[in-house]
Amino acid sequence: MEQTKTLKLVPELSNEKLKGLYKQMWLIRYFDEQVDQFFAKGMIHGTTHLAVGQEATAAGACALLSDEDKITSTHRGHGHSIAKGGRVDKMMAELFGRTTGYCKGKGGSMHIADLDKGNLGAMGIVGGGIPLAVGSALTAHMKKLDYVTVCFFGDGASNEGSFHEAINMASIWDLPVVFFCENNQYGMSGNVSEMTNVENIADRAAAYGIPGVVIDGNDIIEVINATYEATERARLGEGPTLIEAKTYRWKGHSKSDAKKYRTRDEEKDWRDNRDPIKRFKEDLVEAGIATEDELETLKKAAKQEMDDAVEFAQNSPMPSLDELLTDVYA
Amino acid sequence: MEQTKTLKLVPELSNEKLKGLYKQMWLIRYFDEQVDQFFAKGMIHGTTHLAVGQEATAAGACALLSDEDKITSTHRGHGHSIAKGGRVDKMMAELFGRTTGYCKGKGGSMHIADLDKGNLGAMGIVGGGIPLAVGSALTAHMKKLDYVTVCFFGDGASNEGSFHEAINMASIWDLPVVFFCENNQYGMSGNVSEMTNVENIADRAAAYGIPGVVIDGNDIIEVINATYEATERARLGEGPTLIEAKTYRWKGHSKSDAKKYRTRDEEKDWRDNRDPIKRFKEDLVEAGIATEDELETLKKAAKQEMDDAVEFAQNSPMPSLDELLTDVYA
Amino acid sequence: MREITYLEAVREAMSIEMRKNDDVFLMGEDIGVYGGAFGVSRGMIEEFGPERIRNTPISEAGIAGAAVGSALTGMRPIMELQFSDFITIALDQIVNQAAKLRYMYGGKGKVPMVVRTPSGSGTGAAAQHSQSLEAWVTHIPGLKVVQPSTAYDAKGLLKAALDDDNPVIFYEHKLLYKTSSEVPEEEYSIPLGKAEVKREGTDITIVATAIMVHKALEAAAELEKEGISVEVVDPRTLVPLDTETIIKSVAKTGHLVVVHEAVKRGGFGGEIASMIAESEAFDYLDAPIKRLGGVETPIPYNPELEKAAIPQVPDIVNAVKETLTKKAVAK
Amino acid sequence: MREITYLEAVREAMSIEMRKNDDVFLMGEDIGVYGGAFGVSRGMIEEFGPERIRNTPISEAGIAGAAVGSALTGMRPIMELQFSDFITIALDQIVNQAAKLRYMYGGKGKVPMVVRTPSGSGTGAAAQHSQSLEAWVTHIPGLKVVQPSTAYDAKGLLKAALDDDNPVIFYEHKLLYKTSSEVPEEEYSIPLGKAEVKREGTDITIVATAIMVHKALEAAAELEKEGISVEVVDPRTLVPLDTETIIKSVAKTGHLVVVHEAVKRGGFGGEIASMIAESEAFDYLDAPIKRLGGVETPIPYNPELEKAAIPQVPDIVNAVKETLTKKAVAK
Ligand SMILES: Cc1ncc(C[n+]2csc(CCOP(=O)(O)OP(=O)(O)O)c2C)c(N)n1
Numbered sequence A, B: 001m002e003q004t005k006t007l008k009l010v011p012e013l014s015n016e017k018l019k020g021l022y023k024q025m026w027l028i029r030y031f032d033e034q035v036d037q038f039f040a041k042g043m044i045h046g047t048t049h050l051a052v053g054q055e056a057t058a059a060g061a062c063a064l065l066s067d068e069d070k071i072t073s074t075h076r077g078h079g080h081s082i083a084k085g086g087r088v089d090k091m092m093a094e095l096f097g098r099t100t101g102y103c104k105g106k107g108g109s110m111h112i113a114d115l116d117k118g119n120l121g122a123m124g125i126v127g128g129g130i131p132l133a134v135g136s137a138l139t140a141h142m143k144k145l146d147y148v149t150v151c152f153f154g155d156g157a158s159n160e161g162s163f164h165e166a167i168n169m170a171s172i173w174d175l176p177v178v179f180f181c182e183n184n185q186y187g188m189s190g191n192v193s194e195m196t197n198v199e200n201i202a203d204r205a206a207a208y209g210i211p212g213v214v215i216d217g218n219d220i221i222e223v224i225n226a227t228y229e230a231t232e233r234a235r236l237g238e239g240p241t242l243i244e245a246k247t248y249r250w251k252g253h254s255k256s257d258a259k260k261y262r263t264r265d266e267e268k269d270w271r272d273n274r275d276p277i278k279r280f281k282e283d284l285v286e287a288g289i290a291t292e293d294e295l296e297t298l299k300k301a302a303k304q305e306m307d308d309a310v311e312f313a314q315n316s317p318m319p320s321l322d323e324l325l326t327d328v329y330a
Numbered sequence C, D: 001m002r003e004i005t006y007l008e009a010v011r012e013a014m015s016i017e018m019r020k021n022d023d024v025f026l027m028g029e030d031i032g033v034y035g036g037a038f039g040v041s042r043g044m045i046e047e048f049g050p051e052r053i054r055n056t057p058i059s060e061a062g063i064a065g066a067a068v069g070s071a072l073t074g075m076r077p078i079m080e081l082q083f084s085d086f087i088t089i090a091l092d093q094i095v096n097q098a099a100k101l102r103y104m105y106g107g108k109g110k111v112p113m114v115v116r117t118p119s120g121s122g123t124g125a126a127a128q129h130s131q132s133l134e135a136w137v138t139h140i141p142g143l144k145v146v147q148p149s150t151a152y153d154a155k156g157l158l159k160a161a162l163d164d165d166n167p168v169i170f171y172e173h174k175l176l177y178k179t180s181s182e183v184p185e186e187e188y189s190i191p192l193g194k195a196e197v198k199r200e201g202t203d204i205t206i207v208a209t210a211i212m213v214h215k216a217l218e219a220a221a222e223l224e225k226e227g228i229s230v231e232v233v234d235p236r237t238l239v240p241l242d243t244e245t246i247i248k249s250v251a252k253t254g255h256l257v258v259v260h261e262a263v264k265r266g267g268f269g270g271e272i273a274s275m276i277a278e279s280e281a282f283d284y285l286d287a288p289i290k291r292l293g294g295v296e297t298p299i300p301y302n303p304e305l306e307k308a309a310i311p312q313v314p315d316i317v318n319a320v321k322e323t324l325t326k327k328a329v330a331k
């Protein structure tokens, strides 16, 4: 396994899997860029939160999860959904409010869930998914199932009380859950350095006696390794881990954002010098896992998948008004 | 100042002040023991939470506070109230539901407040006072007043989201507030070692980049020193401190508690070997600050004050029914 | 038949279910050896062990969220919220997650959880431990809301709540815990959404909830002496609400008094009264509807003030008399 | 007179007050350079600086509690709660502390704070960002609750809220932010507890709140064409509620339709309808009261479903017609 050594990968991943991840990262990027355009054109209503620039965290953290494993996602959740096996056509249909969407058009961008694939859903309440992930881990613990739950949340969410209560509970019960903080430096506009008094969100692990790990969230290899170790630990019954992946969202917070709270230079730096896809591409090529051409083909395939998804979404039917009153109670 | 050296006191306190604290500790103990008896006899209704055994934390933490300085208190707040200058007659009258009580009989044991003395009030919601203390500190900060706010809460409260949100806010704004955790080992029944995964609650300071200090809460000298340092720091604009004082409540959680969650041996150990009043007495005598006789006289004076308070309370009038509808809106 | 207390009935309903179904467990503060703040779960940890009688930290939002997450993934949690006043802390998970997940997900997933919580005043615990906030949750689509008034109802309704695949908020009144009634040993279920006429009468209908059912019955007994025949309807579940039974009763009596302990303003009595004012029963109303509820103050500590803050038997008696004398004029 | 938007009116009221009174400050998430999620505070940090336009972490309970504590100690905070749905997180501090401290303390202390928060659906933000939960806070003694429907009202009511020594929850409707009306430049105050008849009429009264005021006015204009004269009453503040103006109108018209966006079940419409059903106006009612409110579902994402979830102009028109044809029979 010459190449994985070069990649410094801890778990073993086949070349096919690695190339699949590369394609997936493009799929995530294309999806959110497409959504951005549709919003700009007024073709999608509501609001949306794009994760362009953060592809490595979603793809890397979910890389080794099975369909039995669970995730909880956030308002910025398209990437998580794709990485957990979600179909971009059903996702795009959801954003178009169509019956073929993941939520039959009732949830929209912020609430995509795919329970069959272990995606417990995107939550629009910042920090709202953290206790929920603990509950999912509690089920695994009580039913002696060996799935793990990876809980995504942002740097901003780490200031919610739910973060504190939930991680404390998981820590005392040694639950199989991985708290995965995507620190993209900002909440909506608040910089993490203004909103917390610690250098790293992962430092907060000390409050719960659990490991706290800081990684480069734009290096998918680091993300895979850290999540692998944390999930292994969780499966062994040793309890939760708090992973903090430093990353950056290239776009504004949501559809309307003048981004006054940061500089264009800062954005350019992340975009030009820390693009997670570009970096993975270089790694793959250098490690001899794929050629530039192969990767270009994968990228094109991702684009094609997106184009198909858009077509599917646009051709899907709108829900009938009868749908309004269904699905409230089970 | 020979004696204060022996006492290892950092701030300077006059002998009178120290003797006053000794008497105050007895007043706190007598108050709560009296309340305990009244409850047992059915003379007071509702519920109550006694701090017998925890006298050093209240008395020590408030020892150097002025009337301008503020505290926020808890359901277990009689000691805090007395230590912050509260009058036991008005407190006892409150427990008897009389018009002469601190709250005119409307608040009862759990809600005694004395705004004139800087006691912002006892809160019945566990953790509820922590954000409130931050607000009080924010006022000091914004109005450039130099009072500090000491926020009392328990080990159990440190698992509430409000603890996390509030301390984080205070830490980023360097507010003049001291978070004073009275770790009496238990919530209502949950032992702190089962309910958190850290050795010390003070370890949680790491999550906010503030100092965390562990002290023996049954040694009033340690309490005075630690609070002094924290308030000095606060007044200098250097921000909050989290103090954890290890202590123990001798009585049950509230009026009905079979105390099945702990052993009689454990209770006996704290009572016999770590009585904060006995300890302070020995310190005072050894340091030559007071004689046994003098201290006995102070103790008797405290008892007398309590007896007077009870008489005052019992002879005070009940509120008229008209009182029901007043005081809702300012 | 044997009599047991309301508290025992709640415990029994939980225990029977937990013996049968491993997915059911109880989670909350001090529910272990302490037995819960009111002793409801006393003895349960001895039978079911600490995994299924799961003592939690003081973290209402965390507990509620863990309940939601475990329910979504296959468990059937019961959360004991120590005092119903603390729902203020747990509400996001209950209202924004539990109640909405299934709808937001287009009908996928379910959240079968029961939040059991003691409410009401009368214990001298003052403003932060004595509220009746059930109206809040009735306003939230996706939740069901139950308020048993007797031991018998408590056992049967809790069984139905536990069988329900939706989040159910189950209000237990503190002062009812020690009241007894005949309760079968075996399990039975009282469907959610079925009111019960607790006393039949012909002159006036009182719709009363929780402890007010008993006060209404007392008032009815007094009024009977004066020849006034009172029908007392206990909705038992606020959501779903058995409008049919209430409407039928009002259509029969032509007079309606609604009584609850919760503060009158914004209380669920408004929903019941307006439901009638909107329904066909409106035409049968011979006098304005009268609502009784708590006064517009926090609950005070002093016991006399505390009693005065909520409707008492004489208030109900008076309300009935007033309603019966105040005939509609213009119509 | 110049016209400004509702959003500008809110900003102007805050700014005027902040210029005069150093104790007033604004605290909330992203209210600084970002200008708040809806842009209400845009430009204010430039004028007042970051101390008084205080950007907070995402900590709704912490912010609310800090507001309470600062109010109790002499400041007059305005808290911007980014979406009113998040009150689920801040509620303990608002309900168990802010609303009750003064009463619990026997009349000592006061908590002069304003919680400003955008509510309502129509932006496609789905179930967790579109609710109208004002009924909850109306149920809590100690709080005041304001719901302006126009730019003019927003400015005047916010001034009154800022002057009030009690906690006031101030609901701003998202879809009203961009609506304009004539608004004086100087400051003025609209007393809390004064309803306004937004349109006079003789056949029927519509009591409508927030955005429903505008839909009711549209409906009234349509109905006028058919010769139906509609009076539209906007309570403006739910607590205190101007029952007098509402009763007077209903006594005049003999018919009442109540409309709000909030879910009908457990909504404040129940309070208004029952208040009338209990009042002397009951005798003048010629038909059952009709309430319109949101359907019993979370707010869906799809724009057509979203619209269908809350009352629209045709629904109001129909409700009026139904009410006018459905005369009371029995009385
Ligand atoms: C409880 C709550 N508060 C505020 C918001 C509004 N809001 C949505 S996203 C966001 C920023 C979240 O920051 P972070 O957790 O870092 O995630 P990111 O957006 O950076 O991915 C805010 C404030 C919300 N949705 N929920």
Ligand SMILES: Cc1ncc(C[n+]2csc(CCOP(=O)(O)OP(=O)(O)O)c2C)c(N)n1
Residues within 6 Å of the ligand: B049, B075, B076, B124, B125, B126, B127, B153, B154, B155, B156, B157, B158, B184, B186, B187, B188, B253, C029, C058, C060, C082, C086, C089
């Ligand atoms: C929010 C909330 N949850 C639960 C309770 C019930 N309760 C009152 S005191 C208490 C234990 C508090 O423990 P701790 O903070 O350690 O304080 P202590 O009682 O030991 O002084 C509990 C659970 C409450 N009053 N408020």
Ligand SMILES: [Mg+2]
Residues within 6 Å of the ligand: A154, A155, A156, A182, A183, A184, A185, A186, A187
């Ligand atoms: Mg972020």
Ligand SMILES: [Mg+2]
Residues within 6 Å of the ligand: B154, B155, B156, B182, B183, B184, B185, B186, B187
């Ligand atoms: Mg404790």
